[in-house]
Structure formats: structure tokens, C-alpha cells
Amino acid sequence: MGFNSGLGMERSYYVATANPFAPAPQLRGEVEADVVVIGGGFTGLHAALNAAERGLSVVLVEAGRIGWGAxxxxxxxxxxxxxxxxxxxVKLYGAERARLLFDLSLRARDMVLAHAQLHDIRCDLALNGHLLVAAKPGDVAWMREEVETLERVMKYPHARVLDAEETYAKLNSPLFYGALLDAYGGHFHPLNYALGLAEAARGKYRVQIFEQSRAVSIDTSSGVSVRTEAGVVRAKYGVLACDALLEGLEPRIAGRIMPVANYLVATAPLTDPAALIADNLAVSDTRFVVDYFRLSADGRLIFGGGERYTPEPPRDIAEFVRPFMLKVFPQLADTPIEYAWGGLVSITMSRLPHIGRMGDLFFAHGYSGQGTLLPAIAGAAISEAIEGDSGLLDVLSGLAPPEFPGGASLRAPLHVLGMLWYALRDRL
Ligand SMILES: Cc1cc2nc3c(=O)[nH]c(=O)nc-3n(C[C@H](O)[C@H](O)[C@H](O)COP(=O)(O)OP(=O)(O)OC[C@H]3O[C@@H](n4cnc5c(N)ncnc54)[C@H](O)[C@@H]3O)c2cc1C
Structure with a gap:
């Protein structure tokens, strides 16, 4: 398989600590269903579960293994x-629509929590808060405005601004000028959440899951037929949930998203993890190329980020990420890195996802780095629309990002130029 190569999933902390998941068979021959879902990540799994909960028969085909995408x-x-x-x-959509969108993101959060609880998914869910740390002094003023908007427009009282001293008490790093603490944020083990969703889908809801079954073509002339290398699924509706790995499967929408690689490491277990990050918070910074980090359930630092302007993965991912990690936490200079891996984030021009339908073929992708919760609402919108209620899908389709200038061929070089510009601005 070409995509995702060199990104070291097999050396990831998540695979090393994955809950057991018996491999699903490869699709061979012909099967029929009400809905065929292409892609076994959060989007595909939520869409499949949601449709199956409504009594529809669902087949899900995954090119590789469940959860091995982003x-x-x-x-x-x-x-x-x-x-x-x-x-x-609010600036883009006005107060009322902005509030509706924000509420939908909270609904997505509720759905993820409900799934984790209902299906008893062991995924190290820790909801102690998310700390957005200010990389530049001016970010703190923006954060005050943001908290004010959250309170006044979104009626959301769970965020507050911390000054530099309070931030330092939460995060043992010399770099930051303040922070926005959102008490409703947190972190989880994403692979185990995906595997738990898949287990619930195929167990309780009889979703037929096929792994190692890459869709190679889609025919929408009558219903939606999806051909894989060794079989075909004939369904009334289809869901494209391939995100950054969509590639040439559906050229009509591919130009709205762009895959950008991003890399992570996990250190050896720390002797005093709470001395690094207090309250087991999730943390990310305000830079254009975001650094993000948190503790794992077994007390490691999981650190992601670093600027890289070539599509090829670094030869040694750990050595690539290490200097970015040490800049934030110089005290980890002697701490070994035990896992290192990468993944493809699919971003859009507006950083809002591209969700919608083309006839009986639905799609949702391009969460732009904020896709642990939002796929739940996308999956719900799609299954509601399949049942004839397209209200929610219409709201989400209204976010449609523009195409990247230059389409599929020029988007990458232009994006690199853009990244360089913003990275430079971050430094000045
Ligand atoms: C390194 C990295 C860090 C991130 N950090 C965060 C974070 O901390 N918080 C956050 O909210 N978001 C984060 N994101 C974003 C988030 O992970 C994604 O938005 C989200 O996982 C997208 O889910 P998905 O199901 O749409 O796509 P994916 O999980 O990528 O799933 C798509 C699936 O489709 C399959 N597929 C592709 N083509 C085919 C085909 N032709 N046939 C069959 N199957 C196919 C793939 O194999 C894959 O399994 C991060 C992303 C990356 C890459």
C-alpha cells in the first residue's frame, strides 16, 4: 500500500498498547447492504454505528486495518x-449560527463520551481540561476576547484565561505567556477508541467489517457500488470516510483537502509526570504549526509537532521531533524516546471540514487537526440524511471550504509557501 508508508504506525505507542482486536476478513465476492462505508477511522465507524443503530444494514470496507489512518x-x-x-x-457566520455550530461540537463530545460508556471502551479517557498555551505575548489578549465570546455568545462558562504564573504552575515549561484553560477538554487513547467503536459495530450492531479491502472504484449509476480488489459491495447509499487518504478515489472533492504529515513521539515513563504537566491536562500551543502534548495513562509524555516542509517522512522520526520537544521541555534532555510515528492530517483552506453529499454518496473529511470529536456529529448527520432528515447535514454542508488554489497539483507547493510565511510570522 503506497499511502501512509514511512510513517511508522507499527512503532507507535498506540499499537504497542492497543486492546486486542481480532482481524476482520478481506472482502471477497459480492455483498449487499443498505449502506456501504469506505474507511474505518472515526468518521466511517461513527457513520456505520449510527446507521446500524437505526436498523440499516451496513458494510464497512477498510483499505488497511481499523484505526490505522489518522x-x-x-x-x-x-x-x-x-x-x-x-x-x-461569529465573524464568519454571525452569533446565532456560530452558537449552533459550537453546540454541535459539544453534541459530538457528548456522543463520544456516550459511546465510550455504553460500549465500555477502555481508552484512557481523561477529561481534566485542555490548555491552549500562548506562544506569543499578544495571544493572551486574543484569549481574553475568546473567553468573552464563549461566555456571551456560546453561553459556555467552562473556559478561562490563566496568566503566565498560573500557566507555569500547570505546565513546567519556560516558553509560554499565558493560557486558555477549557475544562471540557481532555485526551484519550485514540486507537483504542476506534477499535472499541469497531467492536461495538460488528458485535452489537452486526456491521460487516472488511479489512485489507481497499475500494478501487465507486459506481453511482444505480445506488452505490464499491469495488475492492477482490469483491464488490452493492448498496443504496455510500459514505466516503477516507480523509487524508482519499487520493484519486473521488476526484470531484479531492481538491478541497490536502494531506499534511505530522509526527509524534512517546518518551519512556517519567518518574514524576505530574511535575511536567499538572492535572493530567491536554496541551497545545497557538503557533501556526501546532505543538501538542499530554501524558499517557502510563506516565509518558506524548509530544507531537515540529515544522517540516517536505512531504517525505524524516529518516528518523524520533530525532526529528526531539528538538521541538526539548525546546518546550529542556529538562527531558536525558529522557529516552521509546516510540515515534507519524500520520497524515487532512486540512482545508478554511480549517473547517468538508461534509456533504453527491446524490447517494455522502462524505466527511478535512477536520484540519480537530477530528477526535467532530466525526461523531458528521456520522450522525449522514445517517439522519439517509433516513430522510437532512437538517443537520445541511448545516454542516454550509461550512464547505473552498478548493485549494491550483487544485490538486499546485496545492502542495503553495501550502509550503504559506507554512513558511506563517512560521516566519510566529518567530518575529
Ligand atoms: C498526527 C496527527 C495528529 C492529530 N492530532 C489530533 C488531536 O490531538 N486532536 C484532534 O482532535 N485531532 C487530531 N488529528 C486529526 C484527527 O486524527 C482526524 O481528523 C480524524 O482521525 C479523521 O478521522 P477519519 O475517520 O475521517 O480519517 P482516518 O482516521 O484517516 O480514516 C480514514 C480511513 O480510510 C481508509 N481508506 C482510505 N482510502 C481507502 C480506500 N480507498 N478504501 C478503503 N479504505 C480507505 C484509511 O485506511 C483509513 O483507515 C490528528 C491527526 C494526525 C494525523
């Missing part, structure tokens, strides 16, 4: 809201 590789940070802040949403 869903099982990410930072595990669980952050309410969208990749665009509350004040930005």
Missing part, C-alpha cells in the same frame, strides 16, 4: 469546538 495515530487531544475559534466563527 484516527489511531493522533495526539488524542479532545477539544470542544472547531479548528476555528469562537470569535472567528
Amino acid at each position: 484516527s489511531g495515530r493522533n495526539g488524542g487531544q479532545v477539544i470542544p469546538g472547531w479548528r476555528k475559534g469562537a470569535a472567528d466563527l
Whole structure:
């Protein structure tokens, strides 16, 4: 398989600590269902579960293994809201619609918590808060405005601004000028959450899951037929849930998203993890290329980030990430890194996801780095629309990001230029 190569999933902390999941068979021959879902990450799994909960028969085909896309590789940070802040949403859409969107992100959070509880998913869920730390002095003023908008417009009283001293008490790093603490944020083990969803889907809800079954073509002339290398699924509806790995499968929408690689490490267990990050918070910073970090359940630091402007993965991911980690936590200079891996984030021009339908084929992708919760609401919107109620899907489709300038061929070089510009701005 070409995609995802060199990104070291097999050397990830998540795979090393994954709950047992018996491999699903490969699709061979022909099967029929009401809904065929392509992709076994959070989006596909939520869509499949939601549709099956409504009594529809569902087949899910996954090119590789369940959760081996972004869903099982990410930072595990669980952050309410969208990749665009509350004040930005108000500027873009006005107060009423912005509030509706923010509420939907909270509904997504509720859904994820409900699934974890209902299906008894062991995924190290820790909801002690998310700390957005200010990398530049000016970020603190923006954070005060953001908290004010959250309170006034979103009626959300769970965020507050910390000054530099309070921030330092939470995070033992010399770098930051203040922080926005959102008490509803947190973190989890994303691969185990995905595997738990899949287990519930195929156990309780009889979703037929096929792994190592890459969709190679889609025919929408009558219903939705999806052909894999060794079989075909004939269904009334289809769901494209391939995110950054969509590639050429559906050229009509591929130009709205761009895959960007991002890398993570997990250190050896720390002797005093709470001395590094207090209250087991999830943390990310305000830089354009975000650094994000948190503790694992067994007391390691999981650190993601670092700027890289070439599509090829670094030869040694641990050595690539280490200097970025040491900049934040110089005290870890002698702490070994035990796991290192990467993944493809799919970003959009607006940093808001691209969710919608083309006839009977639905799609949701491009969460732009904020996709541990939002796929739950996308999955619900799609299954409601399949049942004839497209209200929620219409709201989400309204976010549609523009195409990248230059389409699929120029988007990567132009993006690199953009990243360089913003990274430079972060330094000045
Ligand atoms: C390194 C990294 C760090 C991140 N950190 C965070 C974070 O801390 N917090 C947060 O909220 N978000 C984070 N994200 C974003 C989040 O992980 C994603 O938005 C989310 O997982 C997307 O889920 P998905 O199901 O849409 O896509 P994926 O999980 O990528 O799933 C797509 C699936 O489709 C399969 N597929 C692709 N093509 C085909 C085909 N032709 N046939 C069959 N199957 C196919 C793939 O194999 C894959 O399993 C991060 C992402 C990355 C990569």
C-alpha cells in the first residue's frame, strides 16, 4: 500500500498498547447492504454505528486495518469546538449560527463520551481540561476576547484565561505567556477508541467489517457500488470516510483537502509526570504549526509537532521531533524516546471540514487537526440524511471550504509557501 508508508504506525505507542482486536476478513465476492462505508477511522465507524443503530444494514470496507489512518495515530487531544475559534466563527457566520455550530461540537463530545460508556471502551479517557498555551505575548489578549465570546455568545462558562504564573504552575515549561484553560477538554487513547467503536459495530450492531479491502472504484449509476480488489459491495447509499487518504478515489472533492504529515513521539515513563504537566491536562500551543502534548495513562509524555516542509517522512522520526520537544521541555534532555510515528492530517483552506453529499454518496473529511470529536456529529448527520432528515447535514454542508488554489497539483507547493510565511510570522 503506497499511502501512509514511512510513517511508522507499527512503532507507535498506540499499537504497542492497543486492546486486542481480532482481524476482520478481506472482502471477497459480492455483498449487499443498505449502506456501504469506505474507511474505518472515526468518521466511517461513527457513520456505520449510527446507521446500524437505526436498523440499516451496513458494510464497512477498510483499505488497511481499523484505526490505522489518522484516527489511531493522533495526539488524542479532545477539544470542544472547531479548528476555528469562537470569535472567528461569529465573524464568519454571525452569533446565532456560530452558537449552533459550537453546540454541535459539544453534541459530538457528548456522543463520544456516550459511546465510550455504553460500549465500555477502555481508552484512557481523561477529561481534566485542555490548555491552549500562548506562544506569543499578544495571544493572551486574543484569549481574553475568546473567553468573552464563549461566555456571551456560546453561553459556555467552562473556559478561562490563566496568566503566565498560573500557566507555569500547570505546565513546567519556560516558553509560554499565558493560557486558555477549557475544562471540557481532555485526551484519550485514540486507537483504542476506534477499535472499541469497531467492536461495538460488528458485535452489537452486526456491521460487516472488511479489512485489507481497499475500494478501487465507486459506481453511482444505480445506488452505490464499491469495488475492492477482490469483491464488490452493492448498496443504496455510500459514505466516503477516507480523509487524508482519499487520493484519486473521488476526484470531484479531492481538491478541497490536502494531506499534511505530522509526527509524534512517546518518551519512556517519567518518574514524576505530574511535575511536567499538572492535572493530567491536554496541551497545545497557538503557533501556526501546532505543538501538542499530554501524558499517557502510563506516565509518558506524548509530544507531537515540529515544522517540516517536505512531504517525505524524516529518516528518523524520533530525532526529528526531539528538538521541538526539548525546546518546550529542556529538562527531558536525558529522557529516552521509546516510540515515534507519524500520520497524515487532512486540512482545508478554511480549517473547517468538508461534509456533504453527491446524490447517494455522502462524505466527511478535512477536520484540519480537530477530528477526535467532530466525526461523531458528521456520522450522525449522514445517517439522519439517509433516513430522510437532512437538517443537520445541511448545516454542516454550509461550512464547505473552498478548493485549494491550483487544485490538486499546485496545492502542495503553495501550502509550503504559506507554512513558511506563517512560521516566519510566529518567530518575529
Ligand atoms: C498526527 C496527527 C495528529 C492529530 N492530532 C489530533 C488531536 O490531538 N486532536 C484532534 O482532535 N485531532 C487530531 N488529528 C486529526 C484527527 O486524527 C482526524 O481528523 C480524524 O482521525 C479523521 O478521522 P477519519 O475517520 O475521517 O480519517 P482516518 O482516521 O484517516 O480514516 C480514514 C480511513 O480510510 C481508509 N481508506 C482510505 N482510502 C481507502 C480506500 N480507498 N478504501 C478503503 N479504505 C480507505 C484509511 O485506511 C483509513 O483507515 C490528528 C491527526 C494526525 C494525523
